[in-house]
Amino acid sequence: MAITVENGVFHIETANTLYQMKADAFGVLVHLWYGNKTDYCMDYLLDYPDVGFAGNIYEAENQRTYSLNTLPLEYATHGVGDFRVPAISVTHGDGSTGLDLRFLEYRIEKGKYGIPGLPAVYAGNSEAETLEIVLKDKYSEVEVSLKYGVFWEEDVITRSVVVRNNGNAPVIIKRVHSLCMDIPYGDWEWVHFHGRHTMERQVERVPLIYGIQESSSTRGTSSHQQNPTVLLCEKDCTETAGFCIGAAFMYSGGFQTQVEKDQLGQVRLVMGINPDTFSWHLDAGESFHAPEVILSCSGNGMGELSHRFHNIIRNNVCRGKYKLADRPVLINNWEATYFAFDEEKIVKIAQQASELGIDMMVLDDGWFGKRDSDTSGLGDWFVNEAKLQGGLDRLIGQINRMGMKFGIWFEPEMVSEDSELYRTHPEWAMRIPGRDPMRSRYQLVLDMANPEVAEYLYQTVSKILRDYNIEYVKWDMNRSICDWYSVTLPKERQTEVPHRYILGLYHLLERLTDEFPEVLFEGCSGGGGRFDAGMLYYCPQIWCSDGTDAHERTFIQYGTSFFYPISTVGSHVSAVPNHQTGRSTSIRTRGTVAMAGSFGYELDLDKLTAEEKEEVAGQVCMYKKHQELIYNGLYYRLSNPYMENLSAWAFVSGEQSKVLVQGVVFRAASNVLRTRIRLTGLDEEAKYRMLQDGRIYTGKALMSGGILLPQIAGDDVSFTLFLERI
Numbered sequence: 001m002a003i004t005v006e007n008g009v010f011h012i013e014t015a016n017t018l019y020q021m022k023a024d025a026f027g028v029l030v031h032l033w034y035g036n037k038t039d040y041c042m043d044y045l046l047d048y049p050d051v052g053f054a055g056n057i058y059e060a061e062n063q064r065t066y067s068l069n070t071l072p073l074e075y076a077t078h079g080v081g082d083f084r085v086p087a088i089s090v091t092h093g094d095g096s097t098g099l100d101l102r103f104l105e106y107r108i109e110k111g112k113y114g115i116p117g118l119p120a121v122y123a124g125n126s127e128a129e130t131l132e133i134v135l136k137d138k139y140s141e142v143e144v145s146l147k148y149g150v151f152w153e154e155d156v157i158t159r160s161v162v163v164r165n166n167g168n169a170p171v172i173i174k175r176v177h178s179l180c181m182d183i184p185y186g187d188w189e190w191v192h193f194h195g196r197h198t199m200e201r202q203v204e205r206v207p208l209i210y211g212i213q214e215s216s217s218t219r220g221t222s223s224h225q226q227n228p229t230v231l232l233c234e235k236d237c238t239e240t241a242g243f244c245i246g247a248a249f250m251y252s253g254g255f256q257t258q259v260e261k262d263q264l265g266q267v268r269l270v271m272g273i274n275p276d277t278f279s280w281h282l283d284a285g286e287s288f289h290a291p292e293v294i295l296s297c298s299g300n301g302m303g304e305l306s307h308r309f310h311n312i313i314r315n316n317v318c319r320g321k322y323k324l325a326d327r328p329v330l331i332n333n334w335e336a337t338y339f340a341f342d343e344e345k346i347v348k349i350a351q352q353a354s355e356l357g358i359d360m361m362v363l364d365d366g367w368f369g370k371r372d373s374d375t376s377g378l379g380d381w382f383v384n385e386a387k388l389q390g391g392l393d394r395l396i397g398q399i400n401r402m403g404m405k406f407g408i409w410f411e412p413e414m415v416s417e418d419s420e421l422y423r424t425h426p427e428w429a430m431r432i433p434g435r436d437p438m439r440s441r442y443q444l445v446l447d448m449a450n451p452e453v454a455e456y457l458y459q460t461v462s463k464i465l466r467d468y469n470i471e472y473v474k475w476d477m478n479r480s481i482c483d484w485y486s487v488t489l490p491k492e493r494q495t496e497v498p499h500r501y502i503l504g505l506y507h508l509l510e511r512l513t514d515e516f517p518e519v520l521f522e523g524c525s526g527g528g529g530r531f532d533a534g535m536l537y538y539c540p541q542i543w544c545s546d547g548t549d550a551h552e553r554t555f556i557q558y559g560t561s562f563f564y565p566i567s568t569v570g571s572h573v574s575a576v577p578n579h580q581t582g583r584s585t586s587i588r589t590r591g592t593v594a595m596a597g598s599f600g601y602e603l604d605l606d607k608l609t610a611e612e613k614e615e616v617a618g619q620v621c622m623y624k625k626h627q628e629l630i631y632n633g634l635y636y637r638l639s640n641p642y643m644e645n646l647s648a649w650a651f652v653s654g655e656q657s658k659v660l661v662q663g664v665v666f667r668a669a670s671n672v673l674r675t676r677i678r679l680t681g682l683d684e685e686a687k688y689r690m691l692q693d694g695r696i697y698t699g700k701a702l703m704s705g706g707i708l709l710p711q712i713a714g715d716d717v718s719f720t721l722f723l724e725r726i
């Protein structure tokens with residue numbers, strides 16, 4: 001049993017971790033422990049300091065030391081004397097805001113709970129257990145259920161929250177975070193993933209300061225600027241040693257992660273829907289389901305923690321035919337042509353690609369409506385016959401006859417004002433009555449909270465998928481959202497629009513992925529602006545970034561790898577000089593970097609030299625040979641590109657018999673030693689032969705002494721080494 005209850009103490013165990021909490025004498029749910037297994041009840045660590053200006057609950061009478069402001073709480077509330085960041089805050093029917101949650105009851109069930117309308121980590125009945133702890137406000141009929149999904153093998157616990165209004169007046173939920181965790185002891189550092197368009201998920205690791213640090217998005221998407229994932233590491237934590245805790249929010253809209261170091265140096269972590277763009281009107285008898293957080297920890301460093309997230313996301317978040325399967329190597333025409341293409345051009349790209357072994361032609365933006373630039377056409381999902389004279393039928397027929405699959409781009413959530421859709425249904429675009437809407441990339445956002453809009457999009461996209469032999473869809477979304485307003489909702493519910501937008505999007509994706517299980521869906525939002533576990537439930541891969549420069553990509557992919565498995569990372573070789581940075585790197589380096597993901601090309605093959613084409617054919621071959629290892633092997637970060645002159649990584653097969661080591665050395669220098677890298681994750685006792693020099697090494701030598709890379713001349717030069725156990 002992963003979940004046991006003894007003397008009011010809840011023990012949640014996984015193979016290597018322990019989570020503990022208890023309902024104390026006052027019914028307050030106190031957090032005791034999340035970490036390595038201890039075989040012990042950790043309540044002896046609870047301290048009850050007498051701290052000035054701390055509030056004491058009424059029943060504690062004159063016990064100055066019993067305070068919600070200093071206790072580690074399992075789910076902190078607003079308005080009852082805990083002045084740290086709360087997990088939940090409500091306004092009752094009488095306008096008051098106190099919420100005093102006390103333990104009511106609990107349930108343990110086999111299997112993993114689901115969440116109505118939202119993606120959630122899934123499992124068979126024997127694979128997981130669910131704990132539900134019900135708390136109730138001491139003075140009202142508001143109930144809060146804390147849900148815990150427990151994955152023993154995976155060392156993962158999921159958390160979600162349900163708020164019920166059992167009273168007879170409406171309650172306003174102003175904030176409802178899915179995760180709240182108090183950590184009283186330790187010297188912690190905060191790792192978060194910030195960035196911008198073309199440079200997502202940059203890693204920043206900083207000591208915690210007293211007060212609140214936050215990473216969040218109010219953009220209606222999880223965003224390029226901050227990712228809904230967070231790591232807390234003990235100061236000495238490295239890739240291979242030390243303790244760390246990670247959390248990933250399974251949600252694609254605005255989010256908030258706050259880390260507070262309080263007056264006593266205790267740490268509180270909360271994560272959930274961003275309250276700045278959310279509040280929810282909960283009528284009597286209604287419930288609200290908050291999205292899920294995936295939680296794990298490791299006593300063996302960040303590498304092991306990443307493996308746990310990779311594993312659970314690959315196996316229990318991603319779904320469908322392609323979740324574990326090899327994916328087609330694709331060529332996308334975006335950076336090759338932008339909007340300037342016709343049938344002949346696309347056929348030519350496909351022809352050359354098929355000769356080089358590429359499996360699929362993806363037709364990007366510009367194939368529909370009046371779409372010759374990004375100023376018009378969105379919403380008109382019918383073929384632009386000026387560009388594709390024979391329509392999609394003839395184009396796809398030609399591509400299929402080459403033995404290639406065909407994929408297509410959509411941006412369903414958006415509308416251009418210069419479009420037939422907008423002229424017919426201006427009320428479907430979000431805008432606040434009496435105000436001009438903000439444009440971004442010249443476009444407006446469709447109201448996904450309006451069921452009519454979602455139905456129209458379902459009918460339109462599904463008809464195209466039904467009518468043509470389309471085997472891949474790139475689902476793009478190219479702006480941040482403001483002007484939140486839905487004509488379908490009364491005024492007291494307008495603050496619900498951002499969350500209802502996401503519910504509408506998920507519902508649409510659920511219908512489409514359910515009806516077209518053979519189609520590979522790739523998520524995208526100007527590259528990786530919506531790269532989160534929520535989208536991965538519908539799309540097993542996401543275009544990682546519009547930044548395709550191989551040098552910058554090593555940083556983007558390094559940050560992405562902390563939580564997201566390699567199979568989910570859409571990654572392409574593009575042209576040089578790179579369109580975003582102007583930097584030139586060799587075709588080999590670009591190939592090496594793109595191979596650490598779901599691989600493809602995005603350039604005009606016509607412009608490559610014969611040698612470069614030969615290199616491409618070789619890369620495709622090599623990728624297909626190692627695809628299983630890349631997707632399903634363990635991924636190790638072997639360097640920190642921010643601190644070292646290289647980015648290096650390795651894929652190690654489950655049985656530690658095959659090892660693919662790749663990377664890029666950034667800057668060349670004269671009169672220096674060769675670069676050395678140390679491997680991890682090998683079998684110490686085994687011997688490995690390196691394909692490149694035929695030499696036999698011991699696992700111990702490779703992990704302690706490492707290997708010297710060949711002498712490298714030039715900047716941004718990549719390397720690939722393959723080792724096999726003998």
Ligand code: DGJ
Pocket residue numbers: 334364365409476478524525526527543545546
């Ligand atoms: C943004 C995407 O990230 C690009 O790959 C491309 O599809 C463009 N949108 C098309 O508008």
